[in-house]
Amino acid sequence: MNVKLALAVLLLLPLQAAAQGFAGLGTDAEGFTTPDPATVLEFPADHGAHPDYRIEWWYLTANMTGPDGTDYGLQWTLFRSALAPRDGYGWDTPQLWMGHAAITTPDAHFVAERLARGGIGQAGVTATPFAAWIDDWTMQGDDFDTLRLTASGPDFAYDVGLTVAGPLVLHGQNGYSVKSAAGQASHYYSQPSFKLTGTLTLPQGEVVVTGSAWLDREWSSQPLGADQTGWDWFSLSFDSGDKMMGFVLRGAKDYTSATWIGADGRTEALPDGAFTATPLLEHRVAGRTLPVEWRVQLPAKGVDVTVAALNRDAWMATSVPYWEGPVTVSGSHAGRGYLEMTGYDD
Amino acid sequence: MPLKGNTMLLSLRHVTKTYPRAETAVFRQVSLDLDAGEMLALTGESGSGKSTLLHLIGGLDTADSGSVAVAGIDLTPLDDAGRAALRRGTVGVIFQQFNLIPSLTVAANIAFQARLSGRHDPDRARMLAERLGLKDHLDKHPEQLSGGQQQRVAIARTLAAAPRLVLADEPTGNLDEATADTVFALMCELVSETGAGLVLVTHSQRLAARLGRRLHLGAGQLIEGLAV
Amino acid sequence: MTGAVLSALLGHWRRNPLQLFTLLAGLALGTALWSGVQAINAEARASYDAAAATLGEGSYGQIVARDGGEIGQETYVALRRGGWLVSPVVEGRLGPVRIIGIEPLTAPRGVGPLGLGEQADLGAFLTGEGQIFGRADTLAQLAETGARLVDAPDVAPATAIMDIGLAQRLLGREGRIDRLILAPDQPLSRPALSTLAPDLVEAARQDGGDVARLTDSFHLNLTAFGLLSFVVGLFIVHGAIGLAFEQRRPMVRTLRALGVPLRRLIALMALELVGLGLVAGLAGVALGYAVAAALLPDVAATLRGLYGADVSGQLTLRPAWWLSGLAIAMGGTAVASAGALLSLARMPLLASAHPRAWAMARGGVRLAVLAVALLALAGGLALWGRGLLAGFAMLAALLVGGALVLPPLLGQALRVAEGRATGVLAQWFWADTRQQIPGLSLSLMALLLAMTANVGVSTMVSSFRLTFTGFLDQRLASELYVSASDAAQAADIVAVAGAGVKAILPILSVEAKAASQPVEVYGARDHATYRDNWQLLRSFPDVWDRLAQGEGVLVNEQLYRRGGVDLGALVAVSPRLTLPVLGIYGDYGNPLGQVIVNEAVFAGQFPDVVALRFGLRVDPSEVAALRKTLRDQAGVPESAMVDQAAIKALSLSVFERTFTVTTALNVLTLAVAGFAMLMSLLTLATMRLPQLAPVWALGLTRRKLALLDLVRAVVLAALTGALALPLGLALAWALLAVVNVEAFGWRLPMYLFPLDYLRLGGLALLAAALAALWPAWRLSQMPPVQLLGVFRNER
Structure with a gap:
């Protein structure tokens, strides 16, 4: 049995489901709770898991700099996927967990993956005190504002501290984020303003780094439209202190969404079409061709920038592969951020 | 086992033979006597049974009824081994073809029957080879010889064993007329020198006419003289 | 026209059912042996692959x-x-x-x-x-x-x-x-x-490497058999098709004379062959399945002995397997018929239409030259060849060359016999036997290969058994072997066992590189156990004293061969120490090179390595008690203790099973060769009448002729056996000294088993006699009319 393949089907619905429009999952929630615009997010409770939703993730990316000025990227992700809308104890639980961790340097990209069953303590998330873990990878702290983040792979490890420097950001309508014209949606909020200090362990040795991190929290039961094949997601932090999140869901008709986060902490959700991303340069990686340089425009905020990958080969060769890596921003605004591209089949 | 009061070399009495799976007998109640030194031509149409009659005389086949005696030995009660002994020692058969042993040399072929019957005489074999014009071919194998030469080897082989009765079945049937005449003449000459009896089966009136006595087999019966 | 021609072609088979049977049975048997052995191999491998994968072991x-x-x-x-x-x-x-x-x-x-x-x-x-x-x-x-x-x-x-x-x-x-x-x-x-x-x-x-490696030898053994069976089968098929074509020459001539184009005729005959190949292939695969199913329980038992895991005694019909069986049948048919079709294509319209009974003799000289060339190639490969591929090429050249050289050698032997024969019958007998060789040569070659395989494989297996059991006696001199999980447990073991045993021999080892080969360096205590039991393949005098003084090292045969380190050569034990080779020891079953140094030298070079394995010398009767003590007092799990008697018993039972399978395959191969001979004799029986009839007419009884035929078959088998013996020994030598060395890195000494060969010879003669019995009986009962038919004027 190709466990990994089967698992990928279950775990990575949001990443790849749309590519094949997996059996009925895009349209029918099968007993899972579906996102409701009337839901009011409550913290810290909503930092924890929502087992009655099909999928959920804790997704942290960071842009960092070493003592010599070298740029680094870091990813720590915990996915939750439920086979049925309930929790449970022991092997019987339908909750499955998957972790992805990566470090990106200008010329290398290190990746590791972990899988675990819920119910036995190997992986899980608690809201208070906050802890998210799978095996020895952890993201935990007394509360959500001060976190310690660790992960390791066969050829890399990291151990960094995160301190909050701004408020949580609710995307869409109070955290209700629409994903297609047909109305598919998720609950989606971010903490885009972590300050980071810590140590990366690479084959060459340890590197002390400082930087900033962006944590995405999202859960849903029916995230994509049947015709949607994948997405391109941008999280950009400008030197001006402003930040923005924008994504394009590629489908029969592209659907875009963006959130503007002003330096003053005010946020603004922008509707479909306000945000555009145009590929500028394509690159061949892992047998596929992907855009690694983009023109990103948000005219409402005067943004017209070029987003370029720090390392074009930031390929996540995991159960379901995708591209995820740090980017630099130039043009109307300068800065850096992260780019995620899914659904590019070979 | 000499039969009382019978000094004939060959004596057939009331011999009947039916082929396996055949309705009617090929010949019925046939009788025939032959003296030593006598040379007999047996003629008949194809399928008249003349070869079969020859086979009965040679102990190659058995009659349904009647008796066959060669040199005073009644063949009727003989078993396989007895008939084989008769073929080795008393009679000699010359066939139209396929009668040489391909695996042996000409010399070995000539000596074969004589050695089997324990009467091998190298001088006699040499003389026969010489007379039959085979002197230069003794080390060859039969397939290296022409048809006429092969038949001479067969004649030499039979006569080397000094049988008392020579049986020849169309011995020149495969040869052209000139060769046939030469070989035939040589055979008759050599047979008569040994004083053996000869039964020649042929459909050739011309050859038959050269022998002292002629019988015709037709409609299952023997008739003296040539068929008209 | 096609229909008419086909019905004429197929009519031949209707009138000659025996020939059809020969062809189909020959093909089917060849396929059966090949696919049977393949099935056993595949099933065995699949079984323990599945086991290993399931358990994550290995x-x-x-x-x-x-x-x-x-x-x-x-x-x-x-x-x-x-x-x-x-x-x-x-x-x-x-x-x-x-x-x-x-x-x-x-x-x-x-x-x-x-x-x-x-x-x-x-x-x-x-x-x-x-x-x-x-x-x-x-x-x-x-x-x-x-x-x-x-x-x-x-x-x-x-x-x-x-x-x-x-x-x-x-x-x-x-x-x-x-x-x-x-x-x-x-x-x-x-x-x-x-x-x-x-x-x-x-x-x-898992230190079962010694025993696990046996499996590879077991499969090598089976693979060699598979190869030989296939060649035997190919000879049978070739013979059957060749005869069938020879006999249809007259019909082909007639059909062509009647205006059937040659191309059409050949195409139709090829089509016919495809059909026959399919039928025979299917039957062969079914038969092969039966063979494999019958033998598999023994193979399964062997592997159960090796792995301690359940191995299926049941056969799974794998599509790849039966398809390959069919492919072999079709390929064999194609190879075997290519020559016949080609000669048909070249046959002049007016060539002799008689079946050329001895036509197989054609190209005799060419084949003899080819045979000698192949044998020379085999010799050259044996002397200078390198690599496993060369080893197998040598085997193939040896076998095919040996087979091809058989007819000329037999001819020569019979010529000598004929020259020495004095009696006229004896002379004829030898001459006639010689004449029969071309017609029988293919089945005789099959017999030769079958006997060669028998001699070769049984010599190899028996030699292996003798060597290996002797080797186990030397190498497993200690009565009990114990592995500790860590240094603390190692200390416990020494403390607990110390009181009750005659000696504790720590086995120190570390992985290293020497002579650019990955090796294991062992530290050995100077003890009588080694001096008394170990027999070195080659050594300097006083080797044990000098080893004890730390003056040099011992290396195993694998390192000696692969690393080219002979006696006196310097070997780097560690980056700091290089010592000369004092002796070379046989190390069957181990894939890696080994270097043994004195315990003190080892401690000096690898001070951090502590002994985790120990050989315990103890009275055999106390082994069980010692195991219990170690388990209870030092917490050593049962799986970490191996006693010598158990390993030996296991190895011996593995060999017993191997023998069962080998013997069964031996008998089967011989039986197939016997069958090939029977079919050849039956086919020849009709063609031989023109040879036999004159002799019969000149005064030999049918009984006597039949008896001579029987004797002839036995004599031919005996002569074939005389060639099979040296060929088989050459095969055994090739397997032991070439293929084994290339595949596993050790060379096994070859032992001879004359009694086995004698028994095998007897079996082969029996097979030949049995094969000749029926044709001979038929000859003895043949009505004179049929013999006389040869002389009929109106042919």
Whole structure:
């Protein structure tokens, strides 16, 4: 049995489901709770898991700099996927967990993956005190504002501290984020303003780094439209202190969404079409061709920038592969951020 | 086992033979006597049974009824081994073809029957080879010889064993007329020198006419003289 | 026209059912032997591949409880949370079925039910009533559990695989784990196992290498047989088709004279052959299946002995296998008929239409030259060839050359016999026998190869057995071998065992590189055990004294051969120490090179390495008691103790099984060769009448002729046997001294077994006599009319 393949089907619905429009999952929630615009997010409770939703993730990316000025990227992700809308104890639980961790340097990209069953303590998330873990990878702290983040792979490890420097950001309508014209949606909020200090362990040795991190929290039961094949997601932090999140869901008709986060902490959700991303340069990686340089425009905020990958080969060769890596921003605004591209089949 | 009061070399009495799976007998109640030194031509149409009659005389086949005696030995009660002994020692058969042993040399072929019957005489074999014009071919194998030469080897082989009765079945049937005449003449000459009896089966009136006595087999019966 | 021609062609078979039978049976038997051996090999490999994959043994390290007991699930979680990438396994029995519970998310790739990719439904496997994977016969033995049963032929026999949760529930062992599979890639750093789980130990590396390697020899043995069977089969097929074509020459001439184009005729005959090949191939595959099914239980028992795991005695019909069987049949037909079709294509319209009974003799000189060339090639490869491929090429050249040289050699022998014969009958007998050789040569070659295979393979197996058991006596001189999981347990073992044993021989080892080969460096204590028992292949005088003084090293044969280190050559024991080779020892069953140094030298170079393995010298009667003491007082699990008697018994039983299979294949090959001879004799019987009839007419009884025919077959078999013996010994030598060296790195001394050869010779004569019996009987009963038919004027 190709466990990994089967698992990928279950775990990575949001990443790849749309590519094949997996059996009925895009349209029918099968007993899972579906996102409701009337839901009011409550913290810290909503930092924890929502087992009655099909999928959920804790997704942290960071842009960092070493003592010599070298740029680094870091990813720590915990996915939750439920086979049925309930929790449970022991092997019987339908909750499955998957972790992805990566470090990106200008010329290398290190990746590791972990899988675990819920119910036995190997992986899980608690809201208070906050802890998210799978095996020895952890993201935990007394509360959500001060976190310690660790992960390791066969050829890399990291151990960094995160301190909050701004408020949580609710995307869409109070955290209700629409994903297609047909109305598919998720609950989606971010903490885009972590300050980071810590140590990366690479084959060459340890590197002390400082930087900033962006944590995405999202859960849903029916995230994509049947015709949607994948997405391109941008999280950009400008030197001006402003930040923005924008994504394009590629489908029969592209659907875009963006959130503007002003330096003053005010946020603004922008509707479909306000945000555009145009590929500028394509690159061949892992047998596929992907855009690694983009023109990103948000005219409402005067943004017209070029987003370029720090390392074009930031390929996540995991159960379901995708591209995820740090980017630099130039043009109307300068800065850096992260780019995620899914659904590019070979 | 000499039969009382019978000094004939060959004596057939009331011999009947039916082929396996055949309705009617090929010949019925046939009788025939032959003296030593006598040379007999047996003629008949194809399928008249003349070869079969020859086979009965040679102990190659058995009659349904009647008796066959060669040199005073009644063949009727003989078993396989007895008939084989008769073929080795008393009679000699010359066939139209396929009668040489391909695996042996000409010399070995000539000596074969004589050695089997324990009467091998190298001088006699040499003389026969010489007379039959085979002197230069003794080390060859039969397939290296022409048809006429092969038949001479067969004649030499039979006569080397000094049988008392020579049986020849169309011995020149495969040869052209000139060769046939030469070989035939040589055979008759050599047979008569040994004083053996000869039964020649042929459909050739011309050859038959050269022998002292002629019988015709037709409609299952023997008739003296040539068929008209 | 096509229909008419086809009906004429096929009519031949209707009138000659025996010939049709020969052709089909020859093809079918050749295919059967080949595919039978293939099936055994494939099944055996699949069986223990499945077993190994299921258990994660061999490919992955294992963590077990120090006391051999179970592991708490919380310990598993603690290890995972500590960074140890391990996957839990629970095992148990439900009646006759071995239950294995795995955790598919953490199991390394390849562990668990294999090859079910698309069928897998992870959700169904993990949740609800679950799924159980197993072979159909295994699943049928399970009580109803509510789980969905999935037929999975790749799962090891008598084994059911399911999710660990379901397995724990079925076995009544919730929260319990038996062992942990260690993933090959572990994170950069993690706490020591003793910190996280002091009760667990990494299982001592499986040191069954010595015995496990036997399997490879076993398969080499079978593969050699497969090759030989195939060649035997090919000769039979070639013979059958050749004869069939020879006999149809007159018909071909007639058809052509009647205006059938040659191309059409050849195409139709090829089509006919394809049909016959298919029929015979199918029958052969079915027969091969039967052969394999009959032999497999013994093979399975052999492998059970080796692996201690269940191996199926049942055969799975693998599509790849029967397709390849069919392909072999078709390929064999094509190879065998190519020559016949070609000669037909070249046959002039007015060529002699008689079946050329001895036509097989054509090209005799060319074949003899080819045979000599092949034998010379085999000799050259033996002397100068390098690599396994050269070894097998040499085998092939030797066998084919040997087969091709048979007819000229037989001809020569018979010519000599003919020259010496005095009696006229004897002379004729030898001459006639010689004349028969071309017609019989193919079946005689098959007989030759069968006997060669018999001599070669049984010599190899017997030599191997003698050598290996002798080797075990030397190498396993200690009565009990104990592995410690760590230094503390090693100290316990020394303390506990110290009192009761005659000697404790620590076995120190470290992996290193020497002579650019990966090697194991061993430190050995100077003890009579070694001096008395070890026999060196080559050595300097006073080798043991000099070794004890630290003046040099011993190396095993593998290192000597692969690294080219002869006596006196310098070997780097460590980066700081280089010592000369004092002696070379045989080390059968080990894939790696080895260097042995004195204990003190080892300690000087590798001060951090402590002995974890010990050989204990003790009175054999006290072994059981010592095991118990070690288990109770030093916590040594049973699996970490191996006693000498058990290993020897295991090895011997493995050999016994090998012999059973080998003997069965021997008899079978001989039987097939006998059958080939029978068919040749039957076919020749009709063609030979023109040779026999004159002799009969000149005064030999049919009985006597028949008797001579019988004697002839036996004489030919005896002469063939006389060639088979040296050829078989050459084959054995090639297997032992060339193929083994190339494949495994050790050369086995060759022993001779004259009694076995005598018995084999007797068997071969019997086979030949049996084959000749029926044709001879038919000849003795032949009506004179039929013999007289030869002389009929109106032919």
